[in-house]
Amino acid sequence: MNKSNFLIVALVVILGAVLSSVFIVDEREKVLVLRFGAVKSVKDEPGLAFKLPWPDTVVRYDDRILSLDVEPLEVTPLDDRRLVVDAFARYRISDVEQFREATGAGGEQAIAVASRRLDSILRSQTREVLGSVSSNDILSSDRAALMLRIRNGAIQNARAVGLEVIDVRLKRTDLPTDNLGATFERMRAEREREATDERARGNEAAQRVRAQADRTVVELTSEARREAEVVRGEADAERNAIFAESYGRDVEFFEFYRSLNAYRSALQAGNSSMVLSPDSDFFNYLKSSGGISAQ
Template identity: 30%
Template sequence: MADNYNPFSNLEDKFKATQNKKKPQKEKTPIDFKKYTKSFIAIFIMFVVVVIAFANIYVVKEGEFKVVRQFGEIKDVKHTPGLHMKIPFIQSVTTVPKYQMNYKLSEAEINTKDKRRIIIDNFAVWRVVNAKEMISNAGSLINAGSRMEEFIYSVVRSELGQLNYNEIINDENSSRGSLNDQITTHVNELLQKDKYGIEVIDVRIKRTDLPEENEQSVYNEMISERQSIAQKFLSTGDADKRRIEADTDRQVREMLATAKKEAAMIAAEGDAEAAKIYNESFSKDPEFYSLYRTLESYKRTIGEDSMIIIPSDSPYAKILSGYLE
C-alpha cells in the first residue's frame, strides 16, 4: 500500500460532484419605493386624521359642564352626559363642576343691635346653575366664590345687626332657626340680580364668639341677667303661693261656715221634731211626763259625790226612796 493513500478520497469526489451540480444563484432586484409612495402617504394621512379626531373628542360626565370656547368666546355649554366633538385647533374645552360644593367663609366681626361686637364663622353650600353666565360675569369659579362671600357677609351683617346678642346665641329662640333661611334667600336674590350663574343652597352660622377683650364682661353681664330672671321667677312663684294659700283658706272658711249653718238648721229641725214627738207622747199621760222630768233632773243634779239635803216627806225625796204613791 502506497504511503499517500487517502481512504476518504471517494467521499471528497462525490461531494465536489454534488457542489458542481447546484444551480447558480439569481441576482436580487432592488425595491422600487416610488411605486408605494402614494400608499404610504394615504395611510399616514388617515392615521393623522384618526389621531386628530380622537384628540378632539371629549366626554361630558354626570355632575359637570363642558364649556366650548372658540378664540376665547363661549360658543356652547354641554351639560348632557355623553360624547361630543370640538373643531380641531379652533375650539377648546374647559370643565365647570355642576355638583354641590362647600365654601368656608372667612371669620368676620359685626355689631349687634345692642352695640356688641361678635365674631362669626359661616360656611355655605353652593353650585353652578349657569356656566355661561358664571364665566361671562365672574370670569372663573374662584371669582364667583369671592363674589358670593361678599354678598353673604353683607347680608349676615345686615340681618344680625337687627338682633340683640342674646337673640343670636340663644338656641331656643325661634328666630335663629329661620335666620339661616333668610340669609340664603337674600344672597340668592343678589346673585340672580347680577346674573352670576350660581346658586346658594344653604348658609349656616357655624360659630359665634366674642372678642377676647370684652368676653369676660359679657359673661358677667349674662350671669347677672340670668340671676335677675331667676329672682323674678322666684318672686312670682312666692306671690302665686301666697295667693293660692289665701284663696284656699277662704274656701275652707266658706265651706266650714256653710257646713255649720246647715248642721244648725238640721239640729234645729231635729229638736223641733223631737219636741213635737215629746209633746204628743207626754200629753197622753201627764203623770208619766212629770215622773220623767223628775228623773231627768236627777241625772243633772245627782252625781257620785253629790250631797242633797231635803225633807224626807218632800215629793222629791219620796221618789228617790222609791215611794211613788
C-alpha cells in the same frame, strides 16, 4: 429664495395660522372668544372650536362647582348677643359674559375675583339675615331656614355679576372669646330672672289655690253648720213634741222624770250642800215613796 423654500415657508405660515385658529374647549370650562377685547362668541360645548388667528384671543373660565370658605365674621342678633359665624358656599360661574363685564378677569384670576365678590355678598347677607333673629335661633340645631334665607338673598346679588349660588352652610356659630365671660354672666342673670319670674308666678298660683281652698272650706263649714243647726232644731222640736205628748199622757210620770234629772244635776260629788226648807217641793219624791199624791 428658490421656489421650494418659499413653499416650505408658506406651508409653515399656513400651518401656524391653522393651529392658531383651532383650540380645544374642555368639558370643565367655558371659553370666551374676544376680538379687540370685546366678546365675540361663547364656547361652552366641549370639543374643537375655531377663531381667527388674529386678532381673536381666548379666555377660559372654570365651569365646575366651586367652594368658598367665608372668613369668620361677627354678627349681632336681635338680643345683642354677639356671635362669631363661620360659613361656606358652593357656587359656579353661570354667565361668563356678565362675569367678564363685571370683573374684567379670566383664567385663575377670575376665580380669585369671583371669591372676593361672593365673599362680600355672603358676609353682607349673613349679617342681614342673622341680625333679624335671636341668638337662640342661630345656635339651635334647626338652622336650615336661616341658611336658605342667606342663600336666596345671595342668589339675587350674585346673579348681577354672573355667579350662581348653589348652597350656603353655617359651619360654626360661637361666642367671641373675649366676650365669653360677660356673655356667660348675662346668660346666668337672664336664667335667674326667668327662674325668679317662674317662682313668682308659682307663688301667685299657689296663693290663688290656697285662697280658693280656704273659701271652699269656709263655704263647706258654713253649710255644714247650717245643716247641723237645722237638724238640731228639728231634733229639739221632735224632742219637745215627744215631751209634750208624754206630759199629756202621764203628768205624774213626767214630773217624776224631771225631778230625777234635777236630783242628778244637784246631788253630785263636791256639790251636795244645799240650804232648803224641809218642806220644799224639791224633796217631794225623796220624802215619800208614793210620789206627790201620797202626801
